[in-house]
Amino acid sequence: MSRKFPGVRAVFPTTLLLALTLANGTANAADFPITSSQRSTAQQVSQAGVPLSELAADAPDSYTVKKGDTLWDISKLFLKSPWRWPELWGMNLDQIRNPHLIYPGQVLFLDKSNGRARLSVGRPLQGNGQGGDGKLSPRIREELLDNSAIASVPMHLIGPFLNEAVVFDDDRLAVAPRIVATQEGRVLLSRGETAYVRGDVSAARTWQVFRSPKPLIDPGTGEVLGYEARHVGTAELKTVGSESEAAVVPSTFTVSQLREEANVGDRLAPLPPSEQDAFAPHPPGQNIAGRIISVYGDGLNAGQNQIVALNKGKRDGLERGHVLALWRSGTVRPDLTAPDRQLMTLPDERHGMLFVFRVFERVSYALILQVQAPVQGGDRFTQP
Incomplete structure (x- = not known):
């Protein structure tokens, strides 16, 4: 009607x-x-x-x-x-x-x-x-x-990193289960191939595969804020091995998904539950200031739609969905109008925007929503 x-x-x-x-x-x-x-x-x-x-x-x-x-x-x-x-x-x-x-x-x-x-x-x-x-x-x-x-926000850009971007409080991967052998003695593993793993694998059926983690160091204080584990892929447990004085039988895994080829020596950690809850952009409720630790991956500089690690986390009041302003440090230039060409530092300039999507205790990951110049470790951010 x-x-x-x-x-x-x-x-x-x-x-x-x-x-x-x-x-x-x-x-x-x-x-x-x-x-x-x-x-x-x-x-x-x-x-x-x-x-x-x-x-x-x-x-x-x-x-x-x-x-x-x-x-x-x-x-x-x-x-x-x-x-x-x-x-x-x-x-x-x-x-x-x-x-x-x-x-x-x-x-x-x-x-x-x-x-x-x-x-x-x-x-x-x-x-x-x-x-x-x-x-x-x-x-x-x-x-x-x-x-x-x-x-x-563009979920297709940050979706994979909701589980893959992982920071450990300590270097626990050093004692985590590790890939010790592959099919036919090869060093590299592709999707669908078999990996043999030593270590306790009783905690889960699906595991993430990580490359050796790198420490995330605060650019200002030098404090180690955590260890960033580079995600390689995922693997499914097929059979549980055993170890005794008489013989060592590794556990058998099948590689189910890869971002890059897995290697002998890569470490495993249980795959956590997926974080796909809706969240929306909003500014922090209090003043906050910090610095970018590094660009996620191997890059030295980052641009729009890339991921960066921040030296602030839950303990500092950051939460998923926070929008932050990026600042470019003012350059040092001589005063060409003065006889002595005295050096002067130009004011810092705001030149971009970050969106925080994953938060750990002392570290967070953010997507660069927009930026006017390359972003690198040490760059400053504040509330918008």
Whole structure:
């Protein structure tokens, strides 16, 4: 049943989407976490909207959400500061009850009236739309909603690192199970091949394979903050070996997945549960400052969409989803206008943005969302 209302756009019922999703068991509210501070910010904005001065210079009047969009992308489209997404959400709190439940095909409309900006969500009307008439009626999606909702950030970039980027508090891999032999005596292993392992493998069936870990050293204090284990792949336990004074029989593994060829001497650790919970960009609740320890992998410099290790972690108040500002140290230059060419240090310049996605006690990993110059170990970051 539907009715015609002149001059009204057909608004897609986001609240109905959430209700249907939860009723069918395809999602859980806990999968889309929203902090009390984010909700509070959204509620404040919903009362009055956002000042026009906070909008991006080229903010569009409307935008159709596309597959592959992220909450970060859309926030950046409308606001000067993408990490202020709760304000974007608060621009239409009645329709967008949960910002994680926004879907491809929905249309976001920007209303700029009385010096304030507000956002509404809807769908384009079918037909010629003359006179603005349209039918208001609920629509039900056929696909699973938790698979079609847009992500907060580019999950395809950080997804693999949610389990693979591992920091150990100590050098425990030195005594972890190790690959001691391969099929036919080869040194390198490929996917599907057999690896023979010595050590206690009773803790799990699926194991991660790591190269020798490297210490992560704080650029400022020289403290060893942890040991970064370089992920090689995964292996499945097939048979458990045995050791006695009479004979040593290694355990048998099959290599199931590889990022690079595994070697004799590589170490094993149990594969932890997957961390795929939804999380969204937000600034830290307190001032924070630190330095980049290193670029993940073998690189000396990093650019956009690469991973870096930070010298701050849980003990410092960092958490998943934090957005941080990257700073470039001011260069030293002579004053060409002075007779003595006195050296001067130019001010530090903010030149990029980080997104924290994995946090350990003293170390974190972050994705470089945007940057103007190469990033390297020792570079500084702060709250945005």
